[in-house]
Amino acid sequence: xxxxxxxxxxxxxxxxxxxxxxxxxxxxxxxxxxxxxxxxxxxxxxxxxxxxxxxxxxxxxxxxxxxxxxxxxxxxxxxxxxxxxxxxxxxxxxxxxxxxxxxxxxxxxxxxxxxxxxxxxxxxxxxxxxxxxxxxxxxxxxxxxxxxxxxxxxxxxxxxxxxxxxxxxxxxxxxxxxxxxxxxxxxxxxxxxxxxxxxxxxxxxxxxxxxxxxxxxxxxxxxxxxxxxxxxxxxxxxxxxxxxxxxxxxxxxxxxxxxxxxxxxxxxxxxxxxxxxxxxxxxxxxxxxxxxxxxxxxxxxxxxxxxxxxxxxxxxxxxxxxxxxxxxxxxxxxxxxxxxxxxxxxxxxxxxxxxxxxxxxxxx
Amino acid sequence: xxxxxxxxxxxxxxxxxxxxxxxxxxxxxxxxxxxxxxxxxxxxxxxxxxxxxxxxxxxxxxxxxxxxxxxxxxxxxxxxxxxxxxxxxxxxxxxxxxxxxxxxxxxxxxxxxxxxxxxxxxxxxxxxxxxxxxxxxxxxxxxxxxxxxxxxxxxxxxxxxxxxxxxxxxxxxxxxxxxxxxxxxxxxxxxxxxxxxxxxxxxxxxxxxxxxxxxxxxxx
Numbered sequence: 145x146x147x148x149x150x151x152x153x154x155x156x157x158x159x160x161x162x163x164x165x166x167x168x169x170x171x172x173x174x175x176x177x178x179x180x181x182x183x184x185x186x187x188x189x190x191x192x193x194x195x196x197x198x199x200x201x202x203x204x205x206x207x208x209x210x211x212x213x214x215x216x217x218x219x220x221x222x223x224x225x226x227x228x229x230x231x232x233x234x235x236x237x238x239x240x241x242x243x244x245x246x247x248x249x250x251x252x253x254x255x256x257x258x259x260x261x262x263x264x265x266x267x268x269x270x271x272x273x274x275x276x277x278x279x280x281x282x283x284x285x286x287x288x289x290x291x292x293x294x295x296x297x298x299x300x301x302x303x304x305x306x307x308x309x310x311x312x313x314x315x316x317x318x319x320x321x322x323x324x325x326x327x328x329x330x331x332x333x334x335x336x337x338x339x340x341x342x343x344x345x346x347x348x349x350x351x352x353x354x355x356x357x358x359x360x361x362x363x364x365x366x367x368x369x370x371x372x373x374x375x376x377x378x379x380x381x382x383x384x385x386x387x388x389x390x391x392x393x394x395x396x397x398x399x400x401x402x403x404x405x406x407x408x409x410x411x412x413x414x415x416x417x418x419x420x421x422x423x424x425x426x427x428x429x430x431x432x433x434x435x436x437x438x439x440x441x442x443x444x445x446x447x448x449x450x451x452x453x454x455x456x457x458x459x460x461x462x463x464x465x466x467x468x469x470x471x472x473x474x475x476x477x478x479x480x481x482x483x484x485x486x487x488x489x490x491x492x493x494x495x496x497x498x499x500x501x502x503x504x505x506x507x508x
Numbered sequence: 509x510x511x512x513x514x515x516x517x518x519x520x521x522x523x524x525x526x527x528x529x530x531x532x533x534x535x536x537x538x539x540x541x542x543x544x545x546x547x548x549x550x551x552x553x554x555x556x557x558x559x560x561x562x563x564x565x566x567x568x569x570x571x572x573x574x575x576x577x578x579x580x581x582x583x584x585x586x587x588x589x590x591x592x593x594x595x596x597x598x599x600x601x602x603x604x605x606x607x608x609x610x611x612x613x614x615x616x617x618x619x620x621x622x623x624x625x626x627x628x629x630x631x632x633x634x635x636x637x638x639x640x641x642x643x644x645x646x647x648x649x650x651x652x653x654x655x656x657x658x659x660x661x662x663x664x665x666x667x668x669x670x671x672x673x674x675x676x677x678x679x680x681x682x683x684x685x686x687x688x689x690x691x692x693x694x695x696x697x698x699x700x701x702x703x704x705x706x707x708x709x710x711x712x713x714x715x716x717x718x719x720x721x722x723x724x725x726x727x728x
Contacts, residue, residue, distance in 0.1 A: 147604075147611035156606040417602045420563055421616045421661075422591025424584065505602065506558045 148418075148427075150434035154442075160407050164436075165443045167400045172447030174389050174484035176454065178477030179470060181385045183244040186471050188374055190286070190323040191252050194269055195370035196348040198254070199355055202365040203233070203337045210336070212362035217339055219358055226343050227268075229261050233337030237308040238326035239285060239301070241292040244468045251289070252370065253326040254340070262329055268342060272320040280331050283313035286323040290315065292467025322469070382476055389480040393487035400488050401495070408432070408496050416505035429497035436493050440485065509669070509699055510537040510560055515569035517555050517722075529555040531722035532569065537715075542695040544710035545703045547719035553703045554673055556719065560701070561594055561671045562586040591618055595662030599674035601654040603646040603661075609653075610642040613660045624664075631660040635690060652683030659690055670694060672702045676709050684709055 145152045154161040203213040220228045238251030256262040259278045266273065273284060283301045285293075295301065295315050302312035313328060343351055348369065355366055415428055455472050463469050471477075517530040529552045537543055537560075547553045558564035560571055562578055570579050573593075578586065590596075595616075603612045613628040632642060635656040646654050655675060662670050672691060676684035688709050691700045695714070702710070710716060718726040 147607050147615045152611075153606070413602060414604050417598070417604070418615075420590065420596050420598075422587045422589070422594075424587050504563075505598065506554075506563050508600075508602075 148423075148431055150431070150438040153435050154438060161439055161442075164400070164404055164407070164439050165446070167396075167403055168440050168443035168485075168488065169447045169450075170396055170400075171393075171481060171484040171488055172444065172451050174392065175447075175477040175481035176451050177389070178385065178480035179455070179472070179474045180245060181382065182474035182476040183468075183470055184249070184378060184381075185374075185474070186322075186469055187241070187243060187249065187324045188370065190321050191325045192371045192374070194271075194323065194325060195252065197269060197342055197351075198265070199341045199351060200367040201339045201341060201355070201359075202367070204363045204365050207363040213336070213364050216359055216362060216364045217336065220339075220341055220355075223358075225345050225354075226341055229256070229265070229340045230336045231255055231257060231338045231340070232332040232335050234330070234332040235338075236310070236313075236326075236328045236330065237306065239283075239289060239293055239306050241289055241324055242466070242468065244463060244470050251324050251326060253328065255328045255330055255332070257329075257331055259329055262327060265340070265342070268344075271323065273317045275317050278316045278329060280329055281313055282316035282329045284317040284319060284327040284329075285315065286319040286321060286325070288322045288464075288467045288469075289324050289326075290318055290467070291465065292324075385476060386479060386483065389483045390487065393484040396484060397488040397491060401492055404436075404492055404496065408500060412500070412503045413505065413508050415500040415503035416508065419501075419503055420505045425501035428501040428503075432496045432500050433493050436489065436496065440489055444485070509539040509574060510535075511572040511575075512536070512556075512560065513570050513572070515556070515559060515566045515571065517552070517559060517564070518567045528722045530559065530566065533724050535717065535724055535727070537699065537701070540695060540697055540699055541714035542692050542700045542702065542712065543715045543717065544713040545701060545717045545719060546705065546707060546710060547725075548705055551719040552722040553705075553719045557671055557673055557701060557703045561596070561669075562589055591616075592665060593668045595665065595667035595670040597655070597658050597662045597670065597672040597675045599677045601646070601651075601658040601678075603654055603657055605646055608643045608645060609637060609649060609657045612646070612657050613664050616661045617664045619665075628660065628664055631663055632657065635660050636686070650683075651678050652680070652686065655679060655683065655687055656690070659687065663694065668698055670698065670700045672700065674704055675702060676704065676706065688712065 145155070201216065203210055207213050217228060220226045236253055236255055238253035240248045240250045243249050256265065258280070259275065259282070262278065262284070263275055266275065278284065285295070290296070293305070295305070297315055297318065299315045300312050301309065301315055303309050341355060346354055352366065352369055359366060418428060452472060455470050458470050512535040514532050514534060515530050516528065516532040519527040519529055545553045545556060555564065559566045565579060570577055572578070573589070578589065604615065607615060609632060610628055613631060614625065617624045617628065629642060637653060637656060641649060641653065646657070649657065670691065675691070676687050679687060691702060692712050694700055702713070704710065716728050717724055
């Protein structure tokens, strides 16, 4: 091993290197923090998939004698590409859940007039559940959501469980998929105020555009895509998180730099000797950069392992039994990690390289 | 080998209270031999050595090495000179504490590979270190052994000039005598400049440059 190599320095200064590695390791903490925030996406993922396939149309109060609504529904019925299921204006909110971040989030809900309608939609959506015992007054949720709300099959779900519920339901089936949405069967009457529309040929933006074209300027309200709504609602939270990452990174950078500074000040004469021996400024900068990058690399490798193990343990021992989940990876976590790591490393590499390349043995 | 012309070094040259470390003088140094630069603390002897060895740039004047002006040469040229033609021994040996004795020598080597390693080992052996001591760090070596490692580091590239700044200052009499013996031996076909305030170690020098208050007071 060459005496000027970064490996040599770290191998022979394990204690000092370990301290810097330990401090750099905290930049991985920002990765986990990002994963925590973006865990929200995981909860909504399956719900968004369902929402992509079913569009809710609403009657508007300004629609005189429901003419526009009825006309649009008739056109949809006549369209071989589309299916339509009607429901009354009476709705029931979805069961809220406790997120990984600790606060409660409300969920989407679907209300069907009969078990047959619900079974038809489940088959279309590809959801798996034992629906043999469902009837009027049944509520069906995902297994994870049931765990999250500590509900078991046969439990009564009413206003004491979810404040917004105006009647009681019984939990009669559980969905295998990690779907945080609530399905009710409630015969609320025959008047048509809302309608679910779905298609075997289209989904998402394509289905929405197709229906929007069909509705044209008529007084019928079509719900926005859940994905678009979430983007609008959650993006500001992500920006706050990124701003927080920058702030924490600056604090971390100052802390790490002060420790690293102390170590390099003690080594100033060493670099002064290298300069006297004829090593160029560039070679000194490459040496300090190599040392810091290698320590950073070790910190990241260990950090990724520790982050994965921590996430695994948190999920297996705490979150999954509670119907919650912490993702192992997220784009936001990656962005937060890069912000933290670059904020710490770039100024450190530049300042240490410049300082040590100016070390002068004649000044000791 | 060295032609020093009208050399002066002023610290705080921008302020009114100018401090002359070197007051402007000429000096010629031979191609070979042991040259002692002696003077009391603050006389400018170390500053003169730093200027000759390109570690410092004089405020005025010039230093010619083998006829070439080195004071105006580029950083890269001066680095090359220090790496290939000069060797340094410092007062406190300045070995890298986390490197072994052998690696402290190899760190200065311009060559690579087994051959250079063997060469470094031979130097250390010649200077009285046993193989067992090659793998020891400076903290595990005595002051005399450390200084010998520093001398081996200075000699590894077979430099034409060795600059030694108070090389015996932290050594006992016996070790000081041994170090001077090694340097004397090397100076047979090379130039060795020794800066010291201790006249007793200069009994064997070929040329003595005495300094006083930033000026050369006597060359003998």
